[in-house]
Amino acid sequence: MVPAFIEDTSNSDAFIYRIPSPSGGWMLSSPEGQRGFINREHVRLNEKLRPLIRFVKLWKYCNDVPISSYYLELMTTYVMRTTGTIIYSWDLDMVFGVLYESQLRPLDNPNSVPGTVAAARAWEVEAAQKAVLRATALAGLARDKERAGNDAEASDYWDMLFGGRFPNGC
Numbered sequence: 001m002v003p004a005f006i007e008d009t010s011n012s013d014a015f016i017y018r019i020p021s022p023s024g025g026w027m028l029s030s031p032e033g034q035r036g037f038i039n040r041e042h043v044r045l046n047e048k049l050r051p052l053i054r055f056v057k058l059w060k061y062c063n064d065v066p067i068s069s070y071y072l073e074l075m076t077t078y079v080m081r082t083t084g085t086i087i088y089s090w091d092l093d094m095v096f097g098v099l100y101e102s103q104l105r106p107l108d109n110p111n112s113v114p115g116t117v118a119a120a121r122a123w124e125v126e127a128a129q130k131a132v133l134r135a136t137a138l139a140g141l142a143r144d145k146e147r148a149g150n151d152a153e154a155s156d157y158w159d160m161l162f163g164g165r166f167p168n169g170c
Contacts, residue, residue: 002019002020003019003020004017004018004019004029005017005018005019007028014030014032014033014036014111015030015032016028016029016030016033016113017029017030017031021118024121024122027115027116027117027118028109028113028114028115029070029109029113030109030111030113033110033111033113034070034073034074034110034111036111037077037110037111038050038053038073038077041077041080041081045080045083045084045085045086046085046086048085048086048088049076049077049080049086051088052076052080052086052088052091052092052095053072053073053076053077055088055092056072056076056092056095057069057072057073058162059135059161059162059163060072062162062163062165063131063135063162063163065127065128065131065132066120066121066124066127066128066131067104067119067120067128067131067132068117068118068119068120070117071104071107071117071118071119071120074107074110074117075095075098075099075102075107076095077110078107079091079094079095079098080095089139089142089143089146089154089158090143092139092161093139093140093142093143096132096135096136096139096140097136097139097140099132099135099136100129100132100133100135100136103129104119104120104125104128104129104132105119106118106119107119135161138157138158138160138161139157139161141157142154142155142157142158142161145157155167
């Protein structure tokens with residue numbers, strides 16, 4: 001259980017709480033606001049966003065990557081805000097590419113919650129960046145094999161991406 005202290009109740013639909021931050025200290029969070037932000041995009045994207053988020057989080061857990069799940073949810077949602085549809089293999093490749101390009105910089109909290117969300121604790125950022133670099137390379141190779149019509153080799157790269165547990169999961 002995570003300790004949480006109510007910080008702001010001015011919006012009765014989405015209270016703001018102070019919770020422990022992955023980077024140390026405290027951060028502001030609004031679980032109801034976050035759910036609303038993601039749900040709006042999930043509906044807009046024909047209910048394919050949450051499964052995409054699950055794939056990204058599955059990668060995290062299968063490979064023991066020290067990135068905050070909340071950060072991955074937000075990053076995936078922010079990336080998908082620029083598209084009108086989701087094709088899982090294409091968009092996994094895109095999400096990992098954006099994660100790599102961002103160098104895991106903190107993200108703005110959605111829904112008027114002040115502050116940012118850290119990707120990982122300071123001492124874990126380097127390991128997280130290495131994992132993202134590997135994921136970016138593997139997802140790109142899988143997509144290249146798919147485009148070339150070589151589904152068997154693509155599946156091998158997806159399996160490597162998910163720590164040898166594709167398609168069954170962790």
